[in-house]
Each structure stands twice: as structure tokens, then as C-alpha cells.
Amino acid sequence: MRTAYQYKLRPNKEQLATIEMWLELLRRQYNYRLGERFSWWSENSCPVNACPLVMPIPQLRDNPDYYSQKRDLVNTKDKFPDYKLIHSQVLQDCIKRVKLAFDRWFKADKNGHKLGKPRFKGIGRYRSFTYPQIKQNCMEGNKINLPKIGNIKLIKHRPLPDDFQVKTITISRKADGYYVTLSLEDRSVPALTTKVEPTLKNTLGIDMGLKEFLVTSEGESIPIPQYYRKSQQRLKILQKRLSRKKKGSKRWLKALLAVAKQHKKVADKRKDFHFKTANELLSKAEVIAHVDAERGVPEANLNIKGLAKTHLSKSINDAGWGQFLSILTVKAGNAGQKTIAVNPKNTSQNCSNCGEKVPKKLNIRTHSCPHCGIVIDRDLNAAINIKNRAAGHSVLKARGARRNTGATKREAHSIAPA
Template structure:
């Protein structure tokens, strides 16, 4: 059954047939030469760039202050999966009932994966509608997935999301920028001073310039600044020095 009609003007380039838990799928790769191509020369500026911080409390927090809740599709389906796997364990391996139970487990896993992928596509579309360039951290996702947070990280699907975001950006003539993730949560996005904090501390409160904002928002702004090539220390140095001078002036008897 055809999912939807082929759009006018598009040419079929490749055809892929894949077998999944609920049947066979035919995937077509189409080309339309009128679609804008990826412009690698586009420069990142404060006006055309949006920084995003990915996390486990919120899936994404943008440098504009918008947050996207994390759906946790796998965790929400764990009880259902546990029930199906328990039924599977009671069946004789190789029997018809065992094969049906295996298929039921596979279908549930596919359902979770499909919902997660749909969420990633919708989130990517929403972000790309907000800015020409999306900046994110260059995370070692495989390494992070080996920690005690592995289940939550795999459930979030950061790797798949970044792949989707990058491909959709290129297809739309936009782009993504991966920046160094070091201290994006620790550095103050207003004055650039390092403000050490534990992972449990969700508020960034800078003792140097008085900035008080959410930890994730602070990180998202830092990510945007790094993509733009904006040095907070240089840009805010005069402001910090002036405040210091005022404090010193008030202290003089």
C-alpha cells in the first residue's frame, strides 16, 4: 500500500526494501533539482544562529529560553515490554506461540522507536523554522551511553536526533555547527567567568556579574556564543570592569 503519492517534479534515485517487525517497507530516495542546496558559506551571526543544549531533564533548551520536554518513550513502555517478555519466557522456544511472542516484543520495540523518531523529526523541523543555523555541543554520545545514565541517554536518542537535524538542515540550505562542549554549563554566559556547580544544581547564579538563569539556558547561550565566535570575556570585560570599579569606588571612604 502506497503511503502517499510521489510529489510532482521529483525523480526516483534509489529504492530500498527493508523488513521490520510488522512487515516489509519500500523506501524511495527522491531528487528535485529545484530544491535549495546546502550553502556551506553561510556565516554564523547572533541574528541567524540558535544555540541548543540537550539534556535529560529537558530534551532541548534553546538560547531563546524555550524548552522541549523529554518524552521518555522507552521508560513509559517498560511495563508493557516486561509483560510481553514474561509471556515470551513461558513459551517453548521454536514453537508457533514462541514465534508470535517474539514478534509481539519486536513490534513493541518498533512502536517505541517510531514514536521517538517522529518526535525527533518534529523537534528538528521546529528548531529549523526558528533559525538558519543551529548550534549544538559536539558530544561523545557513545562514551556517555556507557555511563550509569545509559538508559536515559539511549531513550532520548541524541545521536539519531542530531543526524536528522543535520540532514534536514542541509536539505533546506541551512546548517548545524558542533561546538566544544567543555564548561558550557560552568562558564557564565554573561561575563565568561567560570562558576563551578554540581549536576544537581539547576540554577546558574554568577557571583561575579549577578546573572541568575537556568543552568540549561546558560549552557545554550554559551553554545550559541561559541558558534558565532563571540568571546564573552572580551565582550563583557568592560562591563565587568566597570562594575568592579563602581564597587571599589563605593568602598573608598
Template sequence: MPIPQLRDNPDYYSQKKDLVNTKDKFPEYKLIHSQVLQDCIKRVKLAFDRWFKSDKSGHKLGKPRCHFSYQLSVISYQFLAVSFKLSVFSTSSCSFGIKNTEYDFFYPLKRGEFRPQFFGKGKGRYRSFTYPQIKLDCIQENKINLPKIGNIKLIQHRPLPDGFQIKTVTISRKADGYYVTLSLEDKSVPALTSKVEPTLKNTLGIDMGLKEFLVTSEGESVPIPQYYRKSQQRLKTLQKRLSRKKKGSKRWLKALLAVARQHKKIADKRKDFHFKTANELLSLI
């Protein structure tokens, strides 16, 4: 029987090496920071690694869904993450940099072929991009210096902790603007290795219900806040305005953004409620 020809499948390192040819074929790629391009390839690698390899418990994740889109969402980090909001992110150089990330960084896959779908909304847009390395003094007062982009104003909601160094920077796009997330590291901080043995004193039973959000074994209950139902009238008004606009027009885009912002407000309230509830439960133990 004839032996079939072996396929030279691209891997992470060959993709990184081929970025030089990509920049020659698409000169606009030169305007994007090299490490941002490498990080996009890393996301593709992680998507397939999570499918082929088992996790710590021995379970494999599902096959990456393929789609005709160029979308990415924020990746996670092993370090402490601090998030700030960018107050100004509409300069010409910055906008151009984001537009040119629409190209396919998984170079050997040509356009029209299937590829993993990285969950994000907005066809032809990336929800985020990452700088794997950046200068330690990139933040000065209320501005952050991003390579290939320049100085961008930001709303810094809290100062950086003393002794921590900036490892990576991720720019994310949300309904109400752009956010920058910093992953920080302090080598003097020991790794968390504490083991808690369950006892009657440090154990709390929780029953999730429909009438109440939860009821503890101590008899305390937490009511359901119902943020979505309280905002239904507001959402109904905004969606009605959206339906009356011509699709694709400037007023339609403005109304669409108003609906997205309202949904984000609901999601933020729900997230804040979950964190505060978890903190209260820990205080009971």
C-alpha cells in the same frame, strides 16, 4: 629467498562475472533478479572500501566484523527517498525469492569461512534487498510491479512528486511488515551548495540534560517524553506472555512478534519526536 605466489584476490567485478557460475551451481539463484544479486556484492565491496579508504575528513572506519551469518541491512542513497508500506507480501513467489537470498553471494568465500557482518537481526535472513534499476511506471494505483516477484499491493502514504524519476527500489523487512523505499531523482533540481556563515542572529545554543531533553540559549526547554518508561508496563506484560510460551512454537513466534512491534512503536515515537524537535529549533533561528 623464494618469492611467494601472488594471491588472486576477488574484487567487485570478478564477483559479478562469477555470478553466471553461481547460477549454474545453484539453479535457485535464477529466480532472483540479476541486479539484486549484483547489489549484494556491491554491499560487500562498500564494507571493505569503508575500512581500507579514508573518508573526507581523513579518518578510516573500523574493520568489518566477521560472523557466521548471512545478514544485510538497508543501504543509503544519494537521492530523495520515499517509503511506502507493502500491505500484501506473502505470495508464494515473493516468499520463495526472499528465502533464496539466504545463500552467500560472496561466492569465492565458502560456507563456514569468515565474512563481514552486515548488521541485521534474524540468522539466515536478509533484512532487505535492492533493485538498482526498475521501470519508471512500476507503481500503478495501489500496486508495485517488482521483477521476478510480480504485482504487490502497497499502502502509498503520499503521491510521488511531479518530475521525479524512480532510480532504485529497496524492500525492507521490519517488525510490523515489509516496506518499499524508492530513491528518486530530478535532474532539474539544483544541488544544495548554500554556505551559511554563523552569526549571532542565526546561532542557537543547546544544552542537553538529564532533567530536560534540552534547554536553548533563549531560555526555552523541551521536556523528556520518556516513551520507553511509559511503555514499560505494556512491554512487561508482553514479555511475560513470551516467557510462558514454548520456544519455537507458533504461539511463541506470535508473542515474539508482539514484543518486537511494541519496541518499534517506541522507536517510531522517539524518531518522530526528534524530527519535530529539530524542526522547531530551526524555526527559532
């Protein structure tokens, strides 16, 4: 089992200067190694349909791969002695980041999309470095011992779990200071399997929106907090102060830091809300069903990429649906539970009681079915449909013999037996 713990650092002036120096030197090394790869690629790449028939064959340069660039770090330390102050494995991790960034340029991700060309890091854009290996007793009390930096104080708000080994340590810079992230592993704890079969009893459907953050298939709703909307007045004041400063001056940097801290405060509140909401949902059901955010259909309530480009973009980003679904999926896997993404097509249009399609515009927030007579909230109707699709149950349509026999109408939350 693998997990991560993060603590805020309290370095002194000397340690702070060392960390900032390391980040700047690593930024330059990253840009240099990335430039080497770009140079080799531009000199040796040639489109097949554009090659002339007669041309001299140049002597090909060696491909600056991961291993050759690691070996060249010895020459870098001879020419630039400042790099001797950096831990050797931290430098090697910088080369690994270059390799990963360059490889992602040519390889497609799991969805078949290729990423853009990697960019050079500007001043202040290289924000973290990693120790791939570390001693197990690196943390003692409220201090952590980092090689070539020393013992740094930290805010130990929770103790490390027993029997977990520290695999890597990452120092990262954020708006309000520096943080250390410890990657922990305990191989004695088996990975929990998610072989839970969804049924109508152990499945909970959720429908997310902007009126309410989410509505469950049980009729419970969680209001949307709108942390960014509530902090807009404060951000407006800070942005106005920033605009009055001369760009690049010390006062401008101070005002810029104040804006960044306010944005981080909003992001931290939103993330905390997502974690608490995910824990509450997972305590109520073994399987959580939601719509597939990757499938963009006009009827989908959760077409994140599409809605983020409309006039609702501010509200969409403030809700943070994508981050919440990612947190929910990870926490469900760690707890041995499961999340299921279903096709969002017509989840809000189909009747959850009889299965008939009842077209309605987005401004109509009540589902009223003329076929079976049910009247419920639109989001609740969608949540029940999502639950049924995840469990593999289809609602019987109110046609044929049921109408001829004069069967009574089912209640709002009743589901036809499988």
C-alpha cells in the same frame, strides 16, 4: 536533489513467499561470497616479521574481487537453478554489499576508527534487497510493479513529487511487515548551499539534557517524552510471555514478534518526535548551534558514548540525542540552513553574562554567578554559551574598568556587542 519516500507493502501469500525466498537465497549467497574473501585473505596473508627464511612458494589464488564474483554468478545459476528466479541486478547488489563490508574492515572511517571484521548473516538476518535500476512508471495508483515479483499493493499515504526520477528501490523487512523505499532524484533542483554566516541574530543555541530534552538560548524548553520508560510495563508483560514459551516453537516466534513490534512502536514515536522538533527549531533560526557529541570531555552534557556506559544508559538511549542531531543536520542542509557543533568544554560552568567560571556539580541545576549576580537556569546558561561560541562572540569579563566605574549589571539574556 535526492530524497527518499517509504511506503508499507501489502503483498499476498505468493508474493510474500517469493520475497522471503529471495532473502534466504541472498543470505546464503552473501555468506558464500564473504567466505571466499576470508579464505583468500587467510591463505595469502603473512606477517612480515614471522616469515621463515626457507619455505616453498605456493601458487597464489586469484583475488575474489567484486568483478570476478559478479562473473561467477553465471556458474552459481547453473549449479543452483533457484537463483535464476532472482533478478540479476538484485544478485549483483548482493555482491556489492560483500565488497563494501570487506572494504570497511581495512579502511578507517572519517574519524580514523576501523570497523570490526564482517560477520556471516544468520537465519533471518538478511533483511533487505535493492533494485539498482527500475522503470520510471513502476508505481501506478496504490500498486508498485517489481520485476520478477509482480504488482504489490502498498499504502500510499502521500503522492510522489513531480519531476523526480526513481533511481533505486529497496525492499526491507521490519517487525510489522515489509516496506519499500524509493530513492528519488531531480537534477533540475540545485543543491542548496549552506553559506550562512552565524551571527547573534540568526543563531539559536540548544542544550540537551535529561531533565528537559532541550533548552534553547531564548529560554524555551521542550520536555523529554520518555517513550521507552512509558512502554516498560507493556514490554515487561510481553517479555514474560516470551520467557514461558519453548525456544524455537511457533508460539515462541509469535511472542518474539510481539516484543519486536512493541520496540518498533517506541522507535517510531521517538523518530517522529525528533523530526517534529527539528522542524520547529529550523523555523526559528537559520543556524542551530549544539555541542559536539564526538568530543568527550568530563564537563560535556552530550558525551553520548561516555554517558551511555553509566547508570544513565537507559535514559540516554531513550532520549536518542545522536539520532536527533543527525536528523537536524540533514534537514538543515536540505533547507539551505546550517548546524554548528561547538566545543562543549565549560559550557555549563562559564557564566553567560560575565564570562567568569563558576564551578558547580551536576545536581546543581541553577547557575548563580557571584561576580555579576545573575541567577538563571543551568541549561539556559549553557545554551547561551553555545550560541555565543557558534557566533564567534565572547562575553566580556566583569573586571577592570567596568567594576571601577560602577556599571550596572547586565540582565540575564543581554549579550555584549561584538
